[in-house]
Amino acid sequence: MEENMNGIIVAVNTGDLDFDKQIDELRLLCSNIGIDIQLEIIQKRNNYDKKYYIGKGKFQDLVELVKTYNIDVVVFNDALSNSQRRNIQNLLEETQIIDRNEVILEIFKRNARTAEAKLQVELATLTYELPKLIGMGKELSRIGGGARGTGTGTRGSGETLLEYRRRNIKDRISHLKKELDELEKVRKTKNKKRNDSYITQISILGYTSAGKSTLLKGLTNDNNILISKKLFSTLSTLTRKVVFPSGLPTIFSDTVGFIRKLPVKLIESFKSTLDEINYADAIIELIDISEENFEDKLKIVDNTIDSILVNDVPKILVFNKIDKLSLEQIQHIKILYPNALLVSAKSKESIHEFLLSLENKLLEYNVIKSEKVFFEFKDMWKLEKLKENIGIKSQIETKNGYIVEILAKENFLNKLKKEMPL
Template sequence: MKDIYISGIIVAINTGDLDFKKQIEELKLLCNNIGIKIQLEIIQKRNDYDKKFYVGKGKFRDLLEVIQTYNIDVVVFNDALSNSQRRNIEKFLGDIKIIDRNEVILEIFKRNARTAEAKLQVELATLTYELPKLIGMGKDLSRIGGGARGSGTGTRGSGETILEYKRRNIKDRINHLKKELKELEKVRKNKNKKRNDSYITQISILGYTSAGKSTLLKGLTNDDNILISEKLFSTLSTIARKVHFPSGLPSIFSDTVGFIRKLPIELIESFKSTLDEINYADAIIELIDISEETFDDKLKIVDKTINNILIDDIPKFLVFNKIDKLNFDQIQHIKTLYPNAIFVSAKSKESIHEFLLELEKKLIEFNIIKSEKFFFEYKDLWKLEKIKNNIGIKSKIKVKNGYVIEILSKENFLNKIKNEMP
């Protein structure tokens, strides 16, 4: 089905942010994801935002003229609007729809929420953002209700204004959503505890939205059910898959929601339970799209977001994706700047193999997995078959009466093998 677009314009204040141009480019992409085709931008350089109109009133006269000239349907603001700004702007622009950056991101999350939990999280974030906007919405929401207070759920009580009624309903719904999510969080924590106590290494893939996290997971697993999309925030729920390293070592790789500039705090709070899964990982892959000119800027955003989420000091491995888009000299230059990074093209099978070899070395270097040599007599090789689903084999040397096998696994499983060996 062909996408249907409405006409939009971006209004933004440039206070001197170094990434301002990137903010606008990103907002255009975000708008495109919800069917808003941006025709042009109105940008004003100021030290601060105008308290009444976001931009100066003179700029708004220009805006009104542009709206009429280009037949604009919606005005998109690059920042979250205050209640008073929103009221003044709506009064000035009349029937033209206005939305801010946060509302654009919330709408994308709403459209991409597929699981029951993701839908609850998005609804909670939306209501949390909407609630303060009800304050001071005018006389229409200040009329007195006539029913008896407490006469039934969803009815207005005696002396209760429409505004109070709406706020009460939203607060009740927020509390209900929080309780539901709390129950789901308990279930997840139990699952994560079992996973954490298991013998299999857990690795979380984190990164900026559209860095190629899903593409990497698909490349690691050849699973055609993993959704690959150029659109931002196409993945909201955690996707976990088993992956085997070249040694045979099994691991669980998980991909969750991506990060972005100015991610609304309401979304971070609502998705905290999902993001909290990261704290159960043995290691984190910090995935960055190396083909972007400002990849170092996105790396800072990812670093900052990860540090806000993590409870424990979990090893992080920097991985640069999309090396197929760079030439040899460019890659070598970045390698000198980031000597400990791993480089990969998530679409290349050969590159995926090299990536897994490098990552396995890192896991050993950081003692996330360990290696130990065991002697197996010929008659005891059946024991190796019994444990093969939890180990990798680093080397296998034939000796008199059997084999000396260097086994890779988590320390708890290596201890289990020691205890069970004769």
């Protein structure tokens, strides 16, 4: 797909409460792949027109507008059926037509940087493309020659171009699934080791552009973490070590963001990557509180997490970008969401306060636990050895040594109980 194309958005409003937000978001999605939206054609209908998606009269308007404004691409807010796509393309001739799913797939394709992400995007794209071949028309119905089964990939006798294309795509899909299955086995082995480790694992999930990467950068001061205003700039899981003020070491992971009407094929293709949240000890559900429609996005994130979450992983609601709110607005949010944590990911002071609050929340949800341990003065070297797995909440000096309140995962405390009295 070329950059800097003129586009028109075409959408049918069947009564969705978030319809206006869908269109605003589609416009933003288009801008991420170089489509400059010139116009929008919106039609209120109870259902989609079977032939042209919008009514025939509106469609004739579309044809004229495409010519008048030199439109390169027409973007539909919903997936088109094969017959709709064929009918529309016949009248729009050389003008490119794409739907919302294809826009999102294109963004994922451009942002895929790791080998696995590229495989996942290709799988999602081919899985989406396969059913569309049925409606490709007469040009794919020609009979081909050549010997089939020679290993050259040529068409066999009597095999149409349509059948040949479908066979090739099915073969490629099968190959991609096998490659991703192998990578998933490796990941599951790594995740099991991580799950059995004594270090707390936290996954950051949220709406795309909620500030997940910015939060991770703020927690780690790692300037190598990519911060982008573009949607879906992070497709692969990004993992970093974070140390709480108590000294408690924790692994934070940032993965792909969510969005309205995220294509099912994408979720299925990225299932192995998203499945990592099932190995987390806790999930940070990050929401941009400065947006007017944050509650809608919270519901979308909640529903998406519930669709991929298998294990009973505690969810911690975190509102980001509180620096954009007034004090009155912040107080109002605290009343509405008393269990939520607030943070400004770009503020060091806010990050410090956030980590203190998050640690208390981890204790509240039993993600970590605290135990008081007595160390004689001569045994304080043992405490130093433990610091790679623990945090220290308090330390009180007595006549014979120190009473230390330790923070750690339960499995580490159980190990410690066997080695020394608690």
